[in-house]
Amino acid sequence: MKTTIHPLSATLLLAALFGLAACGPKDGAPQASAAGAAPPPPEVDTVTIARGSLELTQDLPGRLSAYRSAQVRARVEGIIEKRQFVEGSDVKEGNTLFHIDDRNYQAAYAAASADTELARQTVERYTRLYDLKMVSQQDFDLARTKLKLAEAALSKAQLDLENTRVPAPISGRIGRAQVTEGALVGRGDATLLATIEQIDPVYADFTQSGADLLRLQQAFKSGKLKRSGSAQVQLVLEDESLYAHPGKLLFSDLAVDPGTGSVSLRAKFPNPEQELLPGMFVRIRFAEASADDSIRVPQRAVQMGTQGQFVMTVDQESKVAPRPVKTGGMAGGDFVISEGLKVGDVVIVNGLQKARPGSVVKAVPLVQPAAVPQNK
Numbered sequence: 001m002k003t004t005i006h007p008l009s010a011t012l013l014l015a016a017l018f019g020l021a022a023c024g025p026k027d028g029a030p031q032a033s034a035a036g037a038a039p040p041p042p043e044v045d046t047v048t049i050a051r052g053s054l055e056l057t058q059d060l061p062g063r064l065s066a067y068r069s070a071q072v073r074a075r076v077e078g079i080i081e082k083r084q085f086v087e088g089s090d091v092k093e094g095n096t097l098f099h100i101d102d103r104n105y106q107a108a109y110a111a112a113s114a115d116t117e118l119a120r121q122t123v124e125r126y127t128r129l130y131d132l133k134m135v136s137q138q139d140f141d142l143a144r145t146k147l148k149l150a151e152a153a154l155s156k157a158q159l160d161l162e163n164t165r166v167p168a169p170i171s172g173r174i175g176r177a178q179v180t181e182g183a184l185v186g187r188g189d190a191t192l193l194a195t196i197e198q199i200d201p202v203y204a205d206f207t208q209s210g211a212d213l214l215r216l217q218q219a220f221k222s223g224k225l226k227r228s229g230s231a232q233v234q235l236v237l238e239d240e241s242l243y244a245h246p247g248k249l250l251f252s253d254l255a256v257d258p259g260t261g262s263v264s265l266r267a268k269f270p271n272p273e274q275e276l277l278p279g280m281f282v283r284i285r286f287a288e289a290s291a292d293d294s295i296r297v298p299q300r301a302v303q304m305g306t307q308g309q310f311v312m313t314v315d316q317e318s319k320v321a322p323r324p325v326k327t328g329g330m331a332g333g334d335f336v337i338s339e340g341l342k343v344g345d346v347v348i349v350n351g352l353q354k355a356r357p358g359s360v361v362k363a364v365p366l367v368q369p370a371a372v373p374q375n376k
Contacts, residue, residue, distance in 0.1 A: 040362070041318065041359075041360045041361050041362045042351065042354040042355075042361055042362065043351065043361070043362045043364050044314070044348045044349075044350065044351035044352075044354060044355050044361045044362070044363060044364065045348070045349045045350035045351055045364055045365075045366040045367075046314060046346045046347060046348050046349060046363040046364065046365060046366060047297060047298065047301070047346075047347050047349055047365070047366050048344065048345070048346055048347075048365070049295055049297070049341050049342065049343055049344060049345040049346075049347060050295075050343055051293050051294060051295055051343055052293075052294065053290065053291070053292045053293075053294070054290070054291060054294050054296055054331040054336065055287040055289075055290050055331060055332070056287065056288055056289045056290065056291055056329045056330065056331055056336065057285050057286060057287050057288065057329075057330050057331060057332055058208070058212070058285070058286060058288050058329075058330065059236060059283045059284070059285050059330065060206045060207065060208060060265075060283065060284050060286075061206060061281065061282075061283055061284075062204045062205055062206030062207075062267075062281070062282055062283065062284045063204070063205055063206075063279065063280070063281055063282070064202050064203065064204055064205075064276055064277065064278055064279065064280045064282060065202065065203045065204075065205060065278050065279075066172075066197035066198055066199050066202065066203070066278045067198045067199065067200070067201050067202055067203060067268070068170055068172065068197070068198040069195065069196070069197045069198070069278075070168075070169040070170045070172075070195070070196045070197075071192055071194075071195050072097055072098075072166060072168065072169065072174075072192070072193045072194045072195065072196060073190035073191060073192055073193060074098075074100065074163075074166065074185035074186035074190055074191040074193055075163040075166075075186065075190060076100060076105065076160050076163045076164060076186050077184070077185070077186035077187045078100035078101045078102070078104070078105075078164060078184070078185065078186060079100065079101045079182060079183070079184055079185075080098055080099070080100060080101075080179055080180070080181050080182060080183045080185060081099045081100065081101050081181065082098070082099040082181060083097070083098055083177055083180070083181060084096050084097055084098065084099065085097050085174055085177075085194075087174065087175065087176050087177055088173065088174070088175065088176075089173070089174060090171075090172070090173050090174075091168045091171065091172065091173075091174050091196060092168065092171050093167075093168055093169065093170050093171045094167050094168060095167065095168045096165045096166065096167055097166050097167065097168055097174070097193070097194065098165075098166040098179075098193055099164065099165060099166075100163075100164040100165075100166065100185065100186075101164070102161060102164035102165075105157070105160045105161040105164055106161060108157045108160065108161075109154070109157040109158055109160075109161050111157075112150070112153045112154040112156075112157040112158075113154055113157075115150045115153065115154070116147070116150040116151055116153070116154045118150075119143070119146045119147040119149075119150040119151075120147055120150075122143045122146070122147070123143045123144055123147045126139065126140050126143045126144075127140070166193060168196060169196065170196055170198060171196075171198065172196045172197050172198035172199065173196065173197055173198075173199060173274075174194050174195070174196045175194060175195050175196075175197070176194070177193065177194050178191075178192050178193055178194060179191065179193055197278055199271055199274055199276065199277065199278060200270065200271040200272060200274060201268050201269055201270050201271055202268070202269055202271045202276050202278065203266055203267070203268055203269075204233075204235065204247065204266070204267045204268075204269060204282060204284050205264065205265070205266050206264075206265055206266075206267075206284045207257075207260065207262035207263060207264050207265065208252070208262060208263050208265060209261065209262050209263075210256040210261050210262055210263060211261070212288075213256075213263060232246045232247070232248060232249075232286075232287070233246065233247045233248065233249050233267045233284055233285060233286040233287075234246055234247070234284070234285040234286075235247060235269055235276075235282050235283070235284060235285070236282065236283035236284070236285055237282065238281075238282075242285075243269065243276070243282075245269060245270045245271075245272075246269075247267045247268055247269035247270070247284075248267060248268050249265065249266075249267050249286060250266045250267060250268055251265070251266055252264070252265040252266075265284075267284060267286070285332070291336070294331075294336055295336070295337040295341055295343075296331045296334040296335065296336050296337065297311065297334060297335055297337055297341070297347055297349075298333065298334055298335075298349050298366075299330075299333055299334060299335050300349060300350070301335075301347050301348065301349045301352075302325065302327060302335050303352070305322075307324065308324060308326075309324065309325050309326065309327060310322050310323060310324045310325060310340075311323050311325055311340070311341070311347045311348070312347070312348040312352060312355050312357075313345055313346055313347055313348070314346040314347075314348060314361060314363045315346075317360075318360050318361060318362065318363065319358060319359070319360055319361075320348070320355045320356060320357055320358065320359050320360075320361055321357060321358075322357055323340055323341065323345070323347075324340055325337050325339060325340030325341060326338045326339040326340060346363055348361075348363075349366050350366065
């Protein structure tokens with residue numbers, strides 16, 4: 001059967017063919033799209049190794065304690081009538097903290113005053129009679145003795161009356177009250193009423209191994225290390241940050257504790273904001289020696305593998321390569337490298353998760369944070 005093409009359909013078909021031809025590739029145009037461009041190499045923060053002088057430091061665990069601590073105790077027996085402080089507040093030395101019922105002590109003081117006055121009058125009268133030889137020496141001496149006893153009783157009665165107002169022995173922060181109004185205190189012993197602690201400054205008590213001390217002394221004698229002339233110490237908080245105020249090393253024991261094999265040390269830190277509290281566990285960082293011509297790298301640059309410690313380096317072709325190292329102590333937050341690195345080596349500090357051995361990276365010098373000025 002012969003098919004007849006309508007003239008209008010033929011015209012439309014020819015127009016469609018010409019349109020496809022116009023959309024085809026032009027002369028000189030590429031036949032296929034170019035492959036996607038490779039991503040740029042990842043950036044990593046690096047340090048370039050150099051030698052210099054540094055302070056060898058050691059971090060030791062310690063515990064904070066109050067600079068001064070005083071227990072507030074009842075010195076006389078009686079019933080607590082009133083508590084005159086807010087728990088957890090700051091109190092001044094001499095402030096009245098508790099009031100003990102003083103009625104019995106007022107009566108005792110009045111009686112002692114009367115006895116003293118009577119004894120004084122008796123001595124005055126006996127003095128005139130003694131001059132006239134009208135009383136014996138024994139009677140005169142007895143009268144004077146009674147006066148001294150009366151004066152002593154009066155002094156004690158006055159002190160007992162004063163002790164019914166329990167004062168703060170030192171200035172500081174007072175803790176929880178151990179008794180309430182209506183409690184009987186002072187019977188048989190000096191009842192603990194509260195505790196006051198002075199926490200500006202605070203002490204940091206810590207210990208150092210006797211073996212470490214011996215190692216340092218041998219290094220000093222051999223000339224490998226020099227003694228550090230700094231008594232300044234730093235406090236490392238739980239979040240690994242450094243406490244803003246440096247402290248001062250006060251003393252170290254002259255003997256090693258036979259039970260622990262360590263030496264006790266104490267440092268003092270200012271605490272103006274009172275953010276350090278007694279009983280807190282901290283780390284104390286102190287300089288134990290100084291060394292010349294040494295290499296240091298940030299602590300986070302050193303990794304631990306099955307073969308030991310290593311760092312990731314960047315060579316001249318920007319390729320990553322692992323390098324085994326040995327550390328020989330700490331210098332602040334940095335490791336001191338005793339073996340494995342030389343001057344000019346480029347070590348990766350940040351971006352280690354992007355630095356695989358053999359991969360290409362872009363080394364960017366690490367920007368060190370500006371030092372925070374510290375109070376002396």
